[in-house]
Amino acid sequence: MGHTEPTTFYDQHPFDWVPPDASEPIDSTVLRPLLDLIESLDTNSLVLDIGCGPGRVLGVLARRGIRCIGLDRSRVSVGLAAERYHRPGVVGDNLRLPFADGTADVVISDGVIHHTENPQAAFAENCRILKPGGRMYLAVYKDFGRxxxxxxxxxxxxxxxxxxxxxxxxxxxxxxxxxxxxxxxxxxxxxxxxxxxxxxxxxxxTPHVAFLPRGVVEEWCAREGARVVLYEKNRGANVHSFCLVKDSRSQPVRDPQLPFATEALVEQKRSAV
Ligand SMILES: C[S@@+](CC[C@H](N)C(=O)[O-])C[C@H]1O[C@@H](n2cnc3c(N)ncnc32)[C@H](O)[C@@H]1O
Known part of the structure; x- marks a missing residue:
């Protein structure tokens, strides 16, 4: 994986604050718009959690028996997630996702793209791997608040x-x-x-942070052929949430030379879920 760093900031400091035992109920750490989306899914949906960290959201999906794969640039985080929640994990870069166009029914990007070197490109990659008609949950740092x-x-x-x-x-x-x-x-x-x-x-x-106004995210959605169906300010939280639907007529606009993943890889992951 060309863009994978040997050791990332999140290898040294994984976003690991929810103990995997039941002492802090994991559902209570997930914001309402994401929990609602997860609760609306059937177990055959394929969910890709891009920037999954140590698997907080994968844990919520796994508990409901939903097929999901986590990806993160931090090898340590992917290892923790796989060990805890027994879901397939991929070490990779959000800026060059190793998944074919239109792979996922649902993409989750919870507090991730604002940490990449290019949030707009990371968002475009998330849209690319989403099926036409598929849904995305995106949470990014607000440009307002404390x-x-x-x-x-x-x-x-x-x-x-x-x-x-x-x-x-x-x-x-x-x-x-x-x-x-x-x-x-x-x-x-x-x-x-x-x-x-x-x-x-x-x-x-954390070394990379972008504060992203609502209007900017909406503009990116329009460019990528996605529609915002729900916006939530999340009073008291640092992120605002967007639920998007990719236009069902949306055609892939680029054909990146994928480094290794193909439909075959995804099929292989599916059978492992
Ligand atoms: C704040 S944590 C969020 C983790 C998880 N989504 C959650 O909500 O619990 C941000 C995560 O994004 C990952 N990340 C940052 N830049 C990335 C990139 N370019 N590609 C893949 N993952 C990245 C980090 O390694 C880290 O695990």
Whole structure:
């Protein structure tokens, strides 16, 4: 896989904050628009979770017996997801997905494209692998609310502190520890130190972040022949959600030289699900 990095940020800090045991119900970590979409699926739908991380959403799909495959650039995350939820996982890049055009009934992209080097290209790839008439759930960082400010200002201090050998312990004491305590209290004691630490890194330290206005996403949808059927601001969350349907007359517009995946690979994955 040409674009796969040997070690990614999320290999070192996987988005791993929900313990795989039942101490924090996994469904409660999924936003309502995605849960509604999942609840509307039948078990024969093929769902591709692009940027699946350690499998939080794959777990919700797997529990309902829905056929699904996870893909992530982080090998560590794909390994955790496969080990926990026994669904096939692929290490690959959202910017060059190893799936043929029109493969998926449903594509899930939950908090992913804003971390890629080119969110629009990642979105176009998600559309390409979706069947005409297929559905996509997309959640991206809002361009409004408190998070853009937090990432930019306190986040800049934290990132520069972590690069400095002497300031590192100060970041742990004055930023990471209070962050953990807030999460610990809010989760009624369920959030672990490691879980809060992984969230902290995703929140403040992650190297690529784009804040995407609703209008921009709608423009991309129009270009790719997709229609927004539901928009949700998700009050209190950092992401806004879009549910899309790909136009049933939509023709694939490009024919990327796929590095390895073909219908055959997908068939093979299907039989493994
Ligand atoms: C914030 S996490 C979200 C994980 C998961 N979707 C969830 O909601 O639990 C972002 C994930 O996107 C993945 N990611 C970032 N850039 C990527 C890319 N270019 N291709 C594939 N995955 C990518 C990261 O490795 C990470 O696991």
């Amino acid at each position: 998070y853009p400010w937090l990432y930019k200002y306190p986040g800049a201090l934290i990132r520069s502190g972590l690069r400095d050998r002497w300031a590192g312990p100060l970041v742990a004491l004055f930023a990471q520890l209070p962050y953990f305590l807030v999460h610990f209290v809010r989760s009624r004691g369920r959030r672990t130190w490691t879980g809060a630490r992984n969230l902290f890194y995703d929140y403040f330290v």
